[in-house]
Amino acid sequence: MIRHLGSSLTDVTYVFDEPTIGLHPHDIERMNDLLRRLRDKGNTVLVVEHKPETIGIADHVVDLGPRAGTEGGEICFTGSVEELRSSDTLTGRHLGDRAALKPSVRKPTGKLEIRGATRNNLRDVSVDVPLGVLVVVTGVAGSGKSSLIHGSIPKGANVVSVDQSAIRGSRRSNPATYTGLLDPIRSAFAKANGVKPALFSANSAGACPNCNGAGVIFTDLAMMAGVATVCEQCEGKRFQAEVLEYKLGGKDISEVLSMSVREAEDFFGGGGVRNPQAHAILDRMADVGLGYLTLGQPLTTLSGGERQRLKLAIHMAEKGGVYVLDEPTTGLHLADVQQLLGLLDRLVDAGKSVIVIEHHQAVMAHADWIIDMGPGAGHDGGRIVFEGTPAELVAARSTLTGEHLATYVGGA
Structure with a gap:
C-alpha cells in the first residue's frame, strides 16, 4: 500500500481482500487512512471486508447474502453506510453490535507457566497463563503474540493448536x-x-x-x-x-x-x-x-477461517486439553461473531482451557483474562504491557488495546 501511495499512477482500481486480517484496532485506523489516501489520489478502491471500522469509511457499500453458501449469492443492498444501518439486511442489523464486558469472570483452575521466553522479539518474557478460563492474547500486529503462545509454551502441556494453515489432502478431500x-x-x-x-x-x-x-x-x-x-x-x-x-x-x-x-x-x-x-x-x-x-x-x-473451524469441529470431540485458536474471527461476518463467543464459552464450560490470539474487541470484551503484548511492534514490542480482566484493562486505559476496548464498550 505504501509503495502504491508513492506511485504517480492515478485512475487505478485496487482490490483488497480482507486487509484487516491480523491487524489490531490501532493498526486498522492507520490502514483506513492509507485506503482513503489511495482514493484521494484519484483511484478506485474496492475492499472485501467484515470489520465495521472499515465498512464505516466506505463511500458506497455492496452487501451480499442473504446468508452463506447456497443461501447466498444475491446482492441484498447497495448504498451509503447510513442507509445500510437502517436496512433490514443481516449486515445492516449487526453493524452496530457491541459486546459488553461480562459482569463476572470465571476463576482459573490452574496455570500454564512460560519462563524466560526470548523467541523472535520477546524480551525474556515470563508469564502465567490461567487455565480453565477464556484467555485472550492481544496487542498490535508484530508485538510478539504468536512468538509467546505458539513458540514458547512448554512441550508436554497437552496443547492443541487450531490454526488456518492448509489442510493436507488432495482435491478429492472434502x-x-x-x-x-x-x-x-x-x-x-x-x-x-x-x-x-x-x-x-x-x-x-x-x-x-x-x-x-x-x-x-x-x-x-x-x-x-x-x-x-x-x-x-x-x-x-x-x-x-x-x-x-x-x-x-x-x-x-x-x-x-x-x-x-x-x-x-x-x-x-x-x-x-x-x-x-x-x-x-x-x-x-x-x-x-x-x-x-x-x-x-x-x-x-475453503477459506483459512473455514479450515480453522473445520479443524476445531474435529478437536471438539476430544477430552480435556488446552486449545489455542489463532484469530478465529477471520472471515466471520458480524452476525457470526456472537455464535463464536457462545462456542468458546461452551468449550470452557466443558472443561477445556481456551487461549485465543485475537484483535477483535468483541472477543476481548468476552474474555475472562487478557494478556496484552506491546507496547509497539518488532523491536518496540516483545513485552507484556498488561495482564488482568477486560474490566481492569478498560479502567486502566494504559495501553493502545485498553484505549480501543474502552471506546468499543462505550467507555469513551
Whole structure:
C-alpha cells in the first residue's frame, strides 16, 4: 500500500481482500487512512471486508447474502453506510453490535507457566497463563503474540493448536472425508442395501471408471493452464451409475454429499434416517458456524477461517486439553461473531482451557483474562504491557488495546 501511495499512477482500481486480517484496532485506523489516501489520489478502491471500522469509511457499500453458501449469492443492498444501518439486511442489523464486558469472570483452575521466553522479539518474557478460563492474547500486529503462545509454551502441556494453515489432502478431500463423517454414512448405506461400504466411496470400489471418482476430467494443455471439465459419464456425481441405484432414506450417496451440513443434520437426526454417530459430527460442524458448507465440497475451496473451524469441529470431540485458536474471527461476518463467543464459552464450560490470539474487541470484551503484548511492534514490542480482566484493562486505559476496548464498550 505504501509503495502504491508513492506511485504517480492515478485512475487505478485496487482490490483488497480482507486487509484487516491480523491487524489490531490501532493498526486498522492507520490502514483506513492509507485506503482513503489511495482514493484521494484519484483511484478506485474496492475492499472485501467484515470489520465495521472499515465498512464505516466506505463511500458506497455492496452487501451480499442473504446468508452463506447456497443461501447466498444475491446482492441484498447497495448504498451509503447510513442507509445500510437502517436496512433490514443481516449486515445492516449487526453493524452496530457491541459486546459488553461480562459482569463476572470465571476463576482459573490452574496455570500454564512460560519462563524466560526470548523467541523472535520477546524480551525474556515470563508469564502465567490461567487455565480453565477464556484467555485472550492481544496487542498490535508484530508485538510478539504468536512468538509467546505458539513458540514458547512448554512441550508436554497437552496443547492443541487450531490454526488456518492448509489442510493436507488432495482435491478429492472434502468435509465428509476430513471429519470422518463419511464412515458412518457409508456404513448406513451398506447396511440399508446389503452391500459392502467401499461402494459408497468415490476413492474406492464405487468410483466412476471414466474420471476415477474425481467428477471432472483434467486435461493438461502443456504450456497453457490445464482445464477441468465435468465428467460426461457420471455428470460430476463421481460414482458409478449402479451405486446411485442404492438409496438411504430416499437419497442416493451423491445426493447426500450434495447436502449442506444443516440439511444433513436434519436428515440424520430423524428427518430421513436416524444416525447418532453422523449427527454428532454434523452437530459439531454446525456449532462452529459451518452449517452452510456442503459435505462433498472440495477442501481446496475453503477459506483459512473455514479450515480453522473445520479443524476445531474435529478437536471438539476430544477430552480435556488446552486449545489455542489463532484469530478465529477471520472471515466471520458480524452476525457470526456472537455464535463464536457462545462456542468458546461452551468449550470452557466443558472443561477445556481456551487461549485465543485475537484483535477483535468483541472477543476481548468476552474474555475472562487478557494478556496484552506491546507496547509497539518488532523491536518496540516483545513485552507484556498488561495482564488482568477486560474490566481492569478498560479502567486502566494504559495501553493502545485498553484505549480501543474502552471506546468499543462505550467507555469513551
